[in-house]
Amino acid sequence: MKHLQPREAWAWLQAQADAPPEQRPLFVDVRMEIESLYVGRPPGVVNIPWYEYPDLTPDPQGFARKVLEEAGSHTRPILLICRSGKRTLDAGAALEAAGFTDVAHVVHGFEGELDEHFHRSTRNGWRFEGLPWEQM
Structure with missing residues (x-):
C-alpha cells in the first residue's frame, strides 16, 4: 500500500482527472456514513x-466486495481516506488480500491527529492542508 500525504493524494487525483473512468483512482471514504456527511468529506469521494x-x-x-462493485476491477487504483489514517491501513490490507493491486491511503486522513487539547484538524490531515471539502 502506498502512503500519500494529503497534498500528494490531491495532486495524484488531479493528475488522473482526464483518464478514462475505469483507470481513474476510485477515492473511497471508509468512515461511517454519518461521519462523512456531517464532519465533511473531499469532493468526489465514494463512501x-x-x-x-x-x-x-x-x-x-x-x-472488498463493495469496493470491487464500485471499482469494476481489481486493477483500478484505489485511494482510501478515513478520519486520521488508521482505519485505512486495515481497509487497505483487506483490499490487497482480496486481490487489489494498486491501493493507497491518505496519511493522517481527513481530520488528522489529535493535538494537546484533543482537537483534530489543527496539526495535519486533509482539512488542515486546506484541500477542497464539502459538508452537509
Whole structure:
C-alpha cells in the first residue's frame, strides 16, 4: 500500500482527472456514513464504510466486495481516506488480500491527529492542508 500525504493524494487525483473512468483512482471514504456527511468529506469521494453503527465491526470480505462493485476491477487504483489514517491501513490490507493491486491511503486522513487539547484538524490531515471539502 502506498502512503500519500494529503497534498500528494490531491495532486495524484488531479493528475488522473482526464483518464478514462475505469483507470481513474476510485477515492473511497471508509468512515461511517454519518461521519462523512456531517464532519465533511473531499469532493468526489465514494463512501464505503469499513464498519458501520451500531455493530462497529469490520467485515473485510464484504468491504472488498463493495469496493470491487464500485471499482469494476481489481486493477483500478484505489485511494482510501478515513478520519486520521488508521482505519485505512486495515481497509487497505483487506483490499490487497482480496486481490487489489494498486491501493493507497491518505496519511493522517481527513481530520488528522489529535493535538494537546484533543482537537483534530489543527496539526495535519486533509482539512488542515486546506484541500477542497464539502459538508452537509
